[in-house]
Amino acid sequence: MKKKPVLSHSFQVHLKNQGSLVIFVTVLFMMGVIFGAVLVNSLDPSQKEGLLNYLGFFFQGLSENAIADSKVAFQHSLGDHLKTIGLMWILGLSVIGIPVLLVLLFLKGLVIGFTVGFLVHQMSWQGLWFAFVSVVPQNLLIIPAMIIITMAGIHFSISLFKNRLIHHRGAIYPHFVSFSLLVTGMAVVMLFSSVFEAYVSPVLMKEAIPTNITLK
Numbered sequence: 001m002k003k004k005p006v007l008s009h010s011f012q013v014h015l016k017n018q019g020s021l022v023i024f025v026t027v028l029f030m031m032g033v034i035f036g037a038v039l040v041n042s043l044d045p046s047q048k049e050g051l052l053n054y055l056g057f058f059f060q061g062l063s064e065n066a067i068a069d070s071k072v073a074f075q076h077s078l079g080d081h082l083k084t085i086g087l088m089w090i091l092g093l094s095v096i097g098i099p100v101l102l103v104l105l106f107l108k109g110l111v112i113g114f115t116v117g118f119l120v121h122q123m124s125w126q127g128l129w130f131a132f133v134s135v136v137p138q139n140l141l142i143i144p145a146m147i148i149i150t151m152a153g154i155h156f157s158i159s160l161f162k163n164r165l166i167h168h169r170g171a172i173y174p175h176f177v178s179f180s181l182l183v184t185g186m187a188v189v190m191l192f193s194s195v196f197e198a199y200v201s202p203v204l205m206k207e208a209i210p211t212n213i214t215l216k
Helices: 006-042 045-063 070-091 095-134 136-166 173-207
Strands: none
Touching: 006 095, 006 136, 045 095, 045 173, 070 095, 070 136, 070 173, 095 136, 095 173, 136 173
16 A cells, blocks of 8 residues: 655645634634624614614715815725734734734724624615625725735644644744744735725725615
8 A cells, every 4th residue: 555645644734724713714704794794783873873874974965075085095095904903913022912913803804794794784785785896895905905815824833832832943033934924925915905995995985885774
């Protein structure tokens, strides 16, 4: 019977472990989305009215081109994204940061779920369409980037733990460089997301402003 090469077996084990991590992290994010959508039903009428009033002012400003200048919006968006992934990079450098990384990803899902859920709950199909053009496009870049950084951070933290406390080896620097380069690559992804959010999203949102805003 032919024996499988050790390298091939190790690669298969690595893929299996990464696959399990992908599923876990993705499910965690989806749980946040679902929990956020469910939270909409727990709002009392006064809270819903306050949110609707805010939306009304936002829609009015959007229709009158009175929202923030695109350049300013881009700077704020990129700054927020870079702060987020910078924090995730720092958290990924230690084992104790893993729970916080997971919480950040869960909260991101919760915010998206709540936003989309509220718009749909209050404005039905118009709210769904507005959510689709205002929330979905940039998050098609943001969410995968956050998931990738979370996975890489967990992988680096585990590698650090094994190297320092189990095998007592010092070859952690290449892992650190790889993790840092990956985070830098995701920062570029966030740059494109911010460009879309600042220059394209307002145009799409203006065309999709709901006409029926009532308290339900």
